[in-house]
Amino acid sequence: MLSNYQGSANALVELLRKQGVEDEVVLNAIANTPRHMFVDEVLKHKSYENTALPIGQGQTISQPFIVAKMTEVLKQVGVKGRILEVGTGSGYQTAVLAQVFEQVFSIERIKSLQWQARRRLHLLDLYNVTMKHGDGWKGWASKAPFAGIIVTAAAQSVPDELLAQLEDGGAMVIPIGVEAQTLTLFVKEGEQFIRHALAPVRFVPLVAGEVG
Numbered sequence: 001m002l003s004n005y006q007g008s009a010n011a012l013v014e015l016l017r018k019q020g021v022e023d024e025v026v027l028n029a030i031a032n033t034p035r036h037m038f039v040d041e042v043l044k045h046k047s048y049e050n051t052a053l054p055i056g057q058g059q060t061i062s063q064p065f066i067v068a069k070m071t072e073v074l075k076q077v078g079v080k081g082r083i084l085e086v087g088t089g090s091g092y093q094t095a096v097l098a099q100v101f102e103q104v105f106s107i108e109r110i111k112s113l114q115w116q117a118r119r120r121l122h123l124l125d126l127y128n129v130t131m132k133h134g135d136g137w138k139g140w141a142s143k144a145p146f147a148g149i150i151v152t153a154a155a156q157s158v159p160d161e162l163l164a165q166l167e168d169g170g171a172m173v174i175p176i177g178v179e180a181q182t183l184t185l186f187v188k189e190g191e192q193f194i195r196h197a198l199a200p201v202r203f204v205p206l207v208a209g210e211v212g
């Protein structure tokens with residue numbers, strides 16, 4: 001699937017390594033994920049650049065550095081097993097998560113994006129992913145609890161319904177804020193959530209409700 005693009009994917013991995021991504025499993029997943037399959041034909045020549053790109057509907061495929069860092073953060077705090085992703089978008093982060101964790105559940109509110117992402121994941125034979133169209137603010141109660149939750153759009157406030165779907169010892173990584181956004185990590189310890197501010201970021205907003 002990568003053939004013509006393997007050199008570009010390897011160069012991207014070396015750049016992420018220089019920028020501080022250390023986990024070899026995560027870097028391998030980036031090296032093996034054909035990012036050109038997650039963007040429109042006209043953007044394929046930019047698909048291994050370390051930038052977010054438009055995917056239609058006013059949404060973006062996330063910057064590879066952010067995808068790698070968010071995945072690495074969950075792994076570094078010991079998350080293993082079942083992951084919930086809120087905001088499937090193109091499905092690129094989903095594909096990376098599927099190569100790092102046992103099972104991935106992913107929710108997208110815009111149906112056309114969700115369908116495209118589903119097709120791409122099938123083409124890549126990533127069968128440990130379950131996807132649905134819906135409002136991720138509410139999480140996926142019937143599949144909870146999750147070892148890790150990753151939210152790929154910025155929430156104005158902390159979504160308590162998502163925190164409630166974490167298992168003990170689990171963690172959620174999420175951008176919080178409107179204009180000024182902070183990538184934030186929550187780790188569940190018993191009945192408590194330990195909050196860590198990680199870095200300033202810029203994401204599209206997490207919007208309540210779904211679009212058919």
Ligand code: SAM
Nearest residue numbers: 061062087089090092093108109135136206207
């Ligand atoms: N990580 C994705 C990728 O690499 O393609 C990019 C995700 S994009 C930055 C954020 C996505 O979150 C958008 O596709 C948007 O429609 C979705 N989104 C926003 N609010 C949502 C919600 N309440 N539930 C589910 N998805 C939501």
